[in-house]
Amino acid sequence: MPATPEKVVAPIVLAMADDELILGHRNSEWTGHAPILEEDIAFANIALDELGHARLWYDLHSTLTDTSPDTLVFFRPAGDYRNVRLVELPRGDWAFTMLRQYLFDAFELVRGEQLLESTYRPLAEIAARILPEERYHYRHTETWVRRLGLGTAESHSRTQLALDVLWPYAAQLFGPWPAGDKPSLAGIVPGLAHLRERWEALVLPFLADAGLKIPTLELATAEGRDVHTTHLAPLLQEMQEVARLDPEATW
């Protein structure tokens, strides 16, 4: 008997939620520390948007599995998180932060466009909610990456360095879904090869225009979303600290 969409979709939804949560949390570290006031405001907005997207995915996940978003966010150890390693890396400098956000925004944009066609309606509905917000993100980070890539010699070299570091991590976005690449996923989530093709069609010409050289190094994506860098645990420790002090508290 084929698995119901709920069964195959739940782990994918959790992975999408974790990506947005961890990236949103990392981004929030810039609040009060961004290079200029306008950017402090803008990037705090983007961080909050990603948390909002995470919440939509966690809410859907909770209807599929009966696990509350708060339990998932505040009481899971690093090993149970299913985010890609790209989003957990320390925030680095401004070029690193902007480039990571750009690569992820481009991914979220093409994934969202594909998810609109999902035969599993809740996925299409969330994608339709998220997409217009992502268009604001994409415009913003695209502007920054272009500016940094074509700016001064220093901004260029920092951005190129960020790209060299981030590029192999970005490849994990197209690693297998946590549910595996089952035929039962056809029509429910976009095919990863197709997704990657769309993402590259958007990202490669843009990065070249921004004066950046695409690294040739390709990461083997053998390690799945259950494997994390040493950076995730400290992030979670900080994020979960208050909730863990009093697990029964309500707010």
Add this chain to the structure above:
Amino acid sequence: MAALTEITVWQALESVKDPEIPVVSVVEMGIVRDVTVDGDRVSVKMTPTFSGCPALDVMREQIAACVRDLGAAEVTVETVLSPPWTTDWLSDETRARLKAFGLSPPARHCGNVAITFYEPAPCPYCDSADTVLKNSFGPTLCRAIYYCRACQQPFEQFKAL
């Protein structure tokens, strides 16, 4: 107390304002999508605006409190995502109220918000179109920051979504 009907609930919800834009009600905003009354049980469907908007939980609680005050014994406020909320739903009257509040109303886009990115936001104070975007993100998720070259006044725009 007046009988609990769908009409009385809709009318009462006109008093619940968006906490970030206190001149516009949750009904005018298009946040309240449906009301059903079954005896003294009321079910309200609401839809999120910007998905990370911190005002959503406040509005959900205020909607429930407002309906309870009408005498409903049981109130459920359910979130629905489809159709996705859009600023295109804001009426001309609501847009005029936003402008009077000092927010340049969002441009209409019929489904692709990106087409509004290159439209000038008219200044809510002097109506000039000679304005410049200073930041496409503002003090709340739904606002962008502009500057009017004609009256030399910074102002905020309610972002199109």
